[in-house]
């Protein structure tokens with residue numbers, strides 16, 4: 528089944544009892560039991576709810592996994608996965624990890640005696656060097672945020688298998704449509720469904736998918752005791768959003784590729800970061816493990832003055848944090864996602880005062896291109912053309 532058919536028919540999409548064309552909202556905390564001595568599927572909504580179960584079955588099917596879990600946010604999903612580790616355990620994570628995950632590791636995991644080493648995600652050798660006797664897992668995010676750095680998933684999985692470690696990936700930027708980490712041997716896939724999966728900038732949600740039943744049991748236990756479940760209304764909205772993910776992603780990624788090519792040729796732009804561009808570091812690795820460059824790109828203007836003039840002139844994309852909505856979203860990492868990183872460290876990572884990130888929406892490409900062109904025309908030509 529190809530993706531668009533799968534998104535409409537590849538999991539229990541319709542209500543079996545009534546034939547309703549969407550899974551109903553089971554707005555209930557508890558379920559009347561037939562008898563004190565009779566077990567039943569649903570008893571209490573923190574343990575399980577039919578609307579949430581529908582979403583969990585959907586994401587498992589779409590990611591090609593056995594079990595899915597829906598959480599109150601991407602961070603709740605990440606926390607539930609990482610809190611399975613114990614005092615004395617060590618994790619290896621890519622250096623350009625999502626900011627919230629970094630904060631979780633540094634402020635919460637550390638307090639519980641779980642340590643983390645951050646490595647250059649593009650260099651297999653640095654992953655291998657970081658592995659200690661107490662290491663339990665390798666945690667990847669590819670492409671990374673905001674510079675879209677690429678990690679070779681298969682190589683990291685092979686390394687993990689050699690050392691008997693788990694692999695965990697945050698697959699938010701690619702979606703299951705463009706990158707299927709479970710099929711590459713990754714053990715745990717995490718999504719911020721707030722982004723492309725829901726796709727409408729109206730829900731905060733997180734999802735986890737695994738193949739291994741023992742791992743699934745562990746994550747279910749965390750979901751139940753931490754209680755960070757996704758509410759039924761939000762489950763329903765994500766289920767609805769999923770049905771159009773194929774169309775949205777195809778449109779947004781095709782436009783992103785056009786925009787990346789356009790920006791790479793613009794004299795005001797110093798650099799473009801987009802895994803779909805042949806000039807992007809890791810482009811070939813990316814295309815060996817994903818079917819598209821995706822819908823997020825970053826680009827660098829001369830300085831903050833240029834950024835201010837450009838963003839003021841831009842009419843269509845909204846300026847906001849987050850990504851993955853139907854509307855294009857422009858963000859400025861220096862004051863938004865990476866504001867808490869010291870300026871010197873930001874500069875070292877390549878997150879300069881001229882860097883902007885664009886999450887491309889589903890608007891018509893020609894309108895976005897025209898808008899970008901008229902905004903670029905407001906700023907002087909940068910010195911380095913790239």
Ligand SMILES: *Cc1c(COP(=O)(O)O)cnc(C)c1O
Pocket residue numbers: 600601602603625627668672697699700719720721722731732733
């Ligand atoms: C947004 C995001 C998260 C966090 O998700 P929330 O839904 O905001 O909690 C994690 N990872 C990546 C890559 C993200 O973009």
